[in-house]
Amino acid sequence: MAFEFAFTPEQRLLKRSARQFMRSQIEPGLPDDDWSGHGGDSPLELVKRMQHQGWFGIGIPRALGGAGMGEVEYCILMEEISAVDSSLGTIFGAHSGIGLMPIYLFGNDDQRERFVRPIAEGRHLAAFALTEPTAGSDAASIKTKAVRDGDDWLISGTKIWCSNGNFADTVVVFAVTDETLGAHGGVTAFIVSKGTPGFTVGTIEDKMGIRQSNTAELIFDNCRVPKQNVLGKVGEGFIAALTALDGGRVGLAAACLGACKRLLDDCVRRAKDRERYGKPLGKNQSIQWMLADMATDIHLAEYAVYHAATLTNEYYEKIAHGEPVPRALREKVSRAAAAVKIHCSEMTGRAGERAIQIFGGDGLKMKYRIDRSFRDQVITEIYEGTNEVQRLIIARELLQEGA
Amino acid sequence: MPPSGARLRVLVPVTGAFHGKVRLKRNGLVDTEGVERILSRESAQALALAKQLAAEGAELVVVHVDKGGGEEVLREALAHGADQGVLVEGAEKSESDASTRATTIAEVYKQMGPFDAVIGPARSEFAGFTGTLAALAGQLELPCLVGVSRVAVDGVGLRIAYQSLFGDYDLRVPRPSVLLVGDLEPSHPTAWGIHDAHRVKGILRVKADNYTVQKALTKRQRIENVPQESRSLESVDGATLVRRLRSRSLIAEKGGSP
Amino acid sequence: MSDDLGLAGLYATMADAPRPAANLEDVRGNDWRNILVLGRATKTGVYPETLALVSRARFLADELGCRVEVLLIGSSLDAATAELKRYPIDTVYRVAAPDYAPIDHTARILEQVVRKRKPELVLVFQSRTGDAVTAYAANRLGVGFATGASKVEMDTSERKAVVTHESGGQARFQVVSALQVLPQFVSVQRGLFRAPLETPDATVRVHDLSVEAGRLAPIEVLGHKPAPTPTLETADRVVVAGARIQSAAELDLARQLAQRLDAVFGVTVGIVERGLAKDEGNVVGVHDHHVAPRLLVTVGVRGALDFLEAIEGNPLVCAIGCEATDPIAKRAAYLVAGEVPAGVASVLKGL
The missing domain is CATH 2.40.110.10 (Butyryl-CoA Dehydrogenase, subunit A, domain 2)
Structure with a gap:
C-alpha cells in the first residue's frame, strides 16, 4: 500500500493562488530597504489586502465567516507569505496561529460571534x-x-x-x-x-x-x-496558551520552510547567473554541495511540517467540537510541533549562512534581500518558545516514554 | 433582449493551461501525466472583467469544454467567484477545433440562456480561444469587441472601456455582446472562494456529444517537437541589420509605421 | 500596449465614410482559387506585416498557379494602394469604411468579398482583432480557420493549407493541422516572413468595391484617451544598454537608437553598477524588469545571466557592440561586432 502524502486539489489551488497573490500583489509593495525608519512600522495596507483574501480566518468554519479550512492550509499560507516576507509571516502567525486560534478553540458561542467573526471576515486583527x-x-x-x-x-x-x-x-x-x-x-x-x-x-x-x-x-x-x-474557564488559561503555541510552532516551522525555499531559489539563480573564472558559480562542487544540503533540509522539513500540521488539525478539531482529546494525541502534537520548530528554524539559519557565502559581498546588499533573510531568521530560534525549551519538551516526552 | 428587471447573467467560457513541464512522447502524443491543469491566466483576466458585472449583481456562469483535467479548471474558475459551472465532458474523445468548440459553447449559450454578455479570454494556448469566441459571436450574430478592460451596466446596454492602438475608449454597447478581455490584472481567488468551489458549489455536467453538432473543420495531422533552431549567429554590418529587421517586419519601412 | 488593431476609432468617423465606387462582381463558376490577403493601411502606406503576408501569399500562389489579391478596408487608402503597386500583387480590392472596422463589421465585409471572389486561402496577420475577424468571417461562411499560425504551407495536390502552431509557455512542441473545407482562413504570427522584393514592372489592378456589410451594432463612443506609452514589460521593441558602453556619449547613442526604432529604452544592472547610467526604473534583470518584446536590441551588453533570464518569450535578439564570445551571442540572431559607437552609428545610418 502506498504512503499517501500529497496536497488535495483544493490545497494545491490555495498554495498556487497564495503564491501568485503574494508575488504579484504584495511583494512589489514592500520596501527594498527595511533598515531605514523604525522597526515596527508594519505595512498595514498590504496586510489589509491579505485579509481581503480570506486568509486571516483560514481555519475558522464558514459559518463563522472563516474559510472553513484547517492547519494544513494555515501552514500553506504561512509558507507562501514568509517566502515573500518574514515580517508579514510573523504578523499572520501572531494573528491566526496564537491570537485567533485560542478564542475559536476555547471561546463560547457568544465570544466566537463577537470576536472570531470580525477577525475571520478580515475586519479585525488579533494578538x-x-x-x-x-x-x-x-x-x-x-x-x-x-x-x-x-x-x-x-x-x-x-x-x-x-x-x-x-x-x-x-x-x-x-x-x-x-x-x-x-x-x-x-x-x-x-x-x-x-x-x-x-x-x-x-x-x-x-x-x-x-x-x-x-x-x-x-x-x-x-x-x-x-x-x-x-x-474558557477561570484557571485554564495556561492550557489555552500551550495549545495555541503548539499550532503556532508548526506555523512558524512552515514560515521557515517558505523562507528557506525562497533562499534556495535565489541561490540556484545566483549559482547559474554569476560567472567566476569563466564559468558559472554552480559549476563548482563546493557551491553544488551547499545547494544540495539546502535542498535536502527542505525536502525533509516539508514532510515533517505538513505531518505535524495534519496532527495539529486533528487535535484542534477535537477541541473545537468539544470532543475528548486523547493524551497520546496531545503529546504527539507537542512533540511534533517542537521538533519541526527546532529543525526548520535552524535549517533557515544554515540556509542563510550558505546564501551569504554563495552571494558573497552581494549578500550583504539590501537589494538582494539575502541580508534581510539572515536577520529575520535569528528570531525564529527564539520566539514561540526557544529551541532550548523545545528540546526540553522533546526530552521530557522521551524520558516519560522510557519510564 | 434580456427580460427587464431580471438578474443580469454573464456566460464566461474559460480555458485551461498546463502547470508544469509538458513533453512530447515518442509516439507523438503529448505527455501530460503528473502535469496539473489549471485555469489559464487569460481566463483569470476574463473573470476579473466579469466580476465587475458581478459587483452589480450579475450571475456568472462559467463554461469549460473539458479536454482532460477540466473539473479542476472549472473549480478554479468557481473559486474566483463564479456562481455556476458547466463542464462539457467528453470533448477529448472527438476531434475538435475552434469552430466545433464555438458551436459547443453556442449550444450552452442557447440552452442555458438568456445571457446579457459573454466575457472570455482573448488568448490561450495556440492563440486559439480568441478565434473560438469570435466564431461564437459570428454564430450568434452578436457584436464582438476585443481588448475590454472595464465593463458596467448602462441602461439596457453595457458601458465598456476598450483598449486599442488608437487609445482607450469608453463605449456603450448593446446587450448581449461578446467581450474579450484586454490587458487586465487577473482575478485572484480568495480562500473563501476556494473553499466554496470545492465543497459547496455544484457543477453541471453535460456530454459533449449532445452539444457538439458539427464536425471539425481542421484536422490535426501530427504533433512534433519544435526543431532546435539551426540558425547560427550572423555577423552583419548596420545597414544589413536594418534590412534584415525590415524584411522580418520587425521595424518600420522607411516612412512607414512600425 | 495592446496589439489590437483598433475598433473605436472608426465610430467617430463613421458618418464621413465615403461611398463605395462600384459593385462587387461574383466570380463565375464554383472553383475556389487565388489567395486573398487582408491588408492593413497606415497613413503613409501599409503595415510591414501586410507586405510579409503578400510575400508568403506570392510564394504559395506561384506553387499553386494562382493569383494574389489584397483587400484593403479603410477611409484613406491611396497611399497604401500606391505602396502595394510596387509589389508582385495581381489585384487590390478597396472597400471604403472607417479606418478599421469593428470585428463584426470588418468580418462581414471580408465575408462578402470572399463569397464573391472565392479565394481558396485568406491570410490575415495575427493580432487579437486579426484572430477575431478571421474566426468571425470563417464561421459565418461555415468553414474552418486557424489562428496564430507559425508556419503556413499548401498541400498542392489537395490544395489544402497545412498550418503549424507552436505551443506557448515552456512546452516546446508544435501542432500541425490541415484545413478541410474551402475557403481556408488563417491568421499568421507576425515577424515570420520577409517582405517581397519590389517588382518594377508590376501590374497591379485596383478595384473599388461596394460591399453591404449589414446592420452595425449600435455602439456609441462616450470618451477617448490617447494610447498609453508602452513600458519595458509591454513594448514590442526594446533597446538595452550594457556595461561595455564607455561614456555618456555612447549611452546617448544607444538612446538615440531606441528613439529611431520607436523602442523602449532600458539598461543593465552592470552599467548602473559602473555608475554610467542611473537606475531610473528601467533596469532589465531578474530582480528588476523582465522584457518580452518581439525585437530586442542590445548595445554593449555582454549578457550576464541576470539579464538573459529576464528575457521572456522568443524575441529576435540583435547584439551591437559586443564580441561573438560574449554570452549574449548565444541568444542573438545578429551581431554587429566591435566597438559600440561604430556599431550604433552604422545602424543609425541604415535607418
Missing part, C-alpha cells in the same frame, strides 16, 4: 500577550494579575514582545487569577479589545530582524474586562 519582563520561556512565572471586581475583572501588569500589539483589535491576555495554584489552575485567559480603558501600548521595539512586524509592550493598569471576556 497574543503572554511574555512578560520576568517570564519569557518560563511562561508559568507571569506576574500580570487579574482580580475580580463584581462582574468584571481588573487586569494589571505589563506584557512585552507582543507581535501585532500596536494595531491588534483583539488581544488574548494571560493573567494570574490565583497565585496559590501555579500555572495550571492559577492562570486565566482574557479577551481584551483595543481601546479598553486601562489598556495602553508602551514601547515599540526597534529590532534587527522582522523589522516590519510590530513588537509592542502592552500595559494594563486596572484594565476592566467583563466576565463575558474570560476565555
Whole structure:
C-alpha cells in the first residue's frame, strides 16, 4: 500500500493562488530597504489586502465567516507569505496561529460571534500577550494579575514582545487569577479589545530582524474586562496558551520552510547567473554541495511540517467540537510541533549562512534581500518558545516514554 | 433582449493551461501525466472583467469544454467567484477545433440562456480561444469587441472601456455582446472562494456529444517537437541589420509605421 | 500596449465614410482559387506585416498557379494602394469604411468579398482583432480557420493549407493541422516572413468595391484617451544598454537608437553598477524588469545571466557592440561586432 502524502486539489489551488497573490500583489509593495525608519512600522495596507483574501480566518468554519479550512492550509499560507516576507509571516502567525486560534478553540458561542467573526471576515486583527519582563520561556512565572471586581475583572501588569500589539483589535491576555495554584489552575485567559480603558501600548521595539512586524509592550493598569471576556474557564488559561503555541510552532516551522525555499531559489539563480573564472558559480562542487544540503533540509522539513500540521488539525478539531482529546494525541502534537520548530528554524539559519557565502559581498546588499533573510531568521530560534525549551519538551516526552 | 428587471447573467467560457513541464512522447502524443491543469491566466483576466458585472449583481456562469483535467479548471474558475459551472465532458474523445468548440459553447449559450454578455479570454494556448469566441459571436450574430478592460451596466446596454492602438475608449454597447478581455490584472481567488468551489458549489455536467453538432473543420495531422533552431549567429554590418529587421517586419519601412 | 488593431476609432468617423465606387462582381463558376490577403493601411502606406503576408501569399500562389489579391478596408487608402503597386500583387480590392472596422463589421465585409471572389486561402496577420475577424468571417461562411499560425504551407495536390502552431509557455512542441473545407482562413504570427522584393514592372489592378456589410451594432463612443506609452514589460521593441558602453556619449547613442526604432529604452544592472547610467526604473534583470518584446536590441551588453533570464518569450535578439564570445551571442540572431559607437552609428545610418 502506498504512503499517501500529497496536497488535495483544493490545497494545491490555495498554495498556487497564495503564491501568485503574494508575488504579484504584495511583494512589489514592500520596501527594498527595511533598515531605514523604525522597526515596527508594519505595512498595514498590504496586510489589509491579505485579509481581503480570506486568509486571516483560514481555519475558522464558514459559518463563522472563516474559510472553513484547517492547519494544513494555515501552514500553506504561512509558507507562501514568509517566502515573500518574514515580517508579514510573523504578523499572520501572531494573528491566526496564537491570537485567533485560542478564542475559536476555547471561546463560547457568544465570544466566537463577537470576536472570531470580525477577525475571520478580515475586519479585525488579533494578538497574543503572554511574555512578560520576568517570564519569557518560563511562561508559568507571569506576574500580570487579574482580580475580580463584581462582574468584571481588573487586569494589571505589563506584557512585552507582543507581535501585532500596536494595531491588534483583539488581544488574548494571560493573567494570574490565583497565585496559590501555579500555572495550571492559577492562570486565566482574557479577551481584551483595543481601546479598553486601562489598556495602553508602551514601547515599540526597534529590532534587527522582522523589522516590519510590530513588537509592542502592552500595559494594563486596572484594565476592566467583563466576565463575558474570560476565555474558557477561570484557571485554564495556561492550557489555552500551550495549545495555541503548539499550532503556532508548526506555523512558524512552515514560515521557515517558505523562507528557506525562497533562499534556495535565489541561490540556484545566483549559482547559474554569476560567472567566476569563466564559468558559472554552480559549476563548482563546493557551491553544488551547499545547494544540495539546502535542498535536502527542505525536502525533509516539508514532510515533517505538513505531518505535524495534519496532527495539529486533528487535535484542534477535537477541541473545537468539544470532543475528548486523547493524551497520546496531545503529546504527539507537542512533540511534533517542537521538533519541526527546532529543525526548520535552524535549517533557515544554515540556509542563510550558505546564501551569504554563495552571494558573497552581494549578500550583504539590501537589494538582494539575502541580508534581510539572515536577520529575520535569528528570531525564529527564539520566539514561540526557544529551541532550548523545545528540546526540553522533546526530552521530557522521551524520558516519560522510557519510564 | 434580456427580460427587464431580471438578474443580469454573464456566460464566461474559460480555458485551461498546463502547470508544469509538458513533453512530447515518442509516439507523438503529448505527455501530460503528473502535469496539473489549471485555469489559464487569460481566463483569470476574463473573470476579473466579469466580476465587475458581478459587483452589480450579475450571475456568472462559467463554461469549460473539458479536454482532460477540466473539473479542476472549472473549480478554479468557481473559486474566483463564479456562481455556476458547466463542464462539457467528453470533448477529448472527438476531434475538435475552434469552430466545433464555438458551436459547443453556442449550444450552452442557447440552452442555458438568456445571457446579457459573454466575457472570455482573448488568448490561450495556440492563440486559439480568441478565434473560438469570435466564431461564437459570428454564430450568434452578436457584436464582438476585443481588448475590454472595464465593463458596467448602462441602461439596457453595457458601458465598456476598450483598449486599442488608437487609445482607450469608453463605449456603450448593446446587450448581449461578446467581450474579450484586454490587458487586465487577473482575478485572484480568495480562500473563501476556494473553499466554496470545492465543497459547496455544484457543477453541471453535460456530454459533449449532445452539444457538439458539427464536425471539425481542421484536422490535426501530427504533433512534433519544435526543431532546435539551426540558425547560427550572423555577423552583419548596420545597414544589413536594418534590412534584415525590415524584411522580418520587425521595424518600420522607411516612412512607414512600425 | 495592446496589439489590437483598433475598433473605436472608426465610430467617430463613421458618418464621413465615403461611398463605395462600384459593385462587387461574383466570380463565375464554383472553383475556389487565388489567395486573398487582408491588408492593413497606415497613413503613409501599409503595415510591414501586410507586405510579409503578400510575400508568403506570392510564394504559395506561384506553387499553386494562382493569383494574389489584397483587400484593403479603410477611409484613406491611396497611399497604401500606391505602396502595394510596387509589389508582385495581381489585384487590390478597396472597400471604403472607417479606418478599421469593428470585428463584426470588418468580418462581414471580408465575408462578402470572399463569397464573391472565392479565394481558396485568406491570410490575415495575427493580432487579437486579426484572430477575431478571421474566426468571425470563417464561421459565418461555415468553414474552418486557424489562428496564430507559425508556419503556413499548401498541400498542392489537395490544395489544402497545412498550418503549424507552436505551443506557448515552456512546452516546446508544435501542432500541425490541415484545413478541410474551402475557403481556408488563417491568421499568421507576425515577424515570420520577409517582405517581397519590389517588382518594377508590376501590374497591379485596383478595384473599388461596394460591399453591404449589414446592420452595425449600435455602439456609441462616450470618451477617448490617447494610447498609453508602452513600458519595458509591454513594448514590442526594446533597446538595452550594457556595461561595455564607455561614456555618456555612447549611452546617448544607444538612446538615440531606441528613439529611431520607436523602442523602449532600458539598461543593465552592470552599467548602473559602473555608475554610467542611473537606475531610473528601467533596469532589465531578474530582480528588476523582465522584457518580452518581439525585437530586442542590445548595445554593449555582454549578457550576464541576470539579464538573459529576464528575457521572456522568443524575441529576435540583435547584439551591437559586443564580441561573438560574449554570452549574449548565444541568444542573438545578429551581431554587429566591435566597438559600440561604430556599431550604433552604422545602424543609425541604415535607418
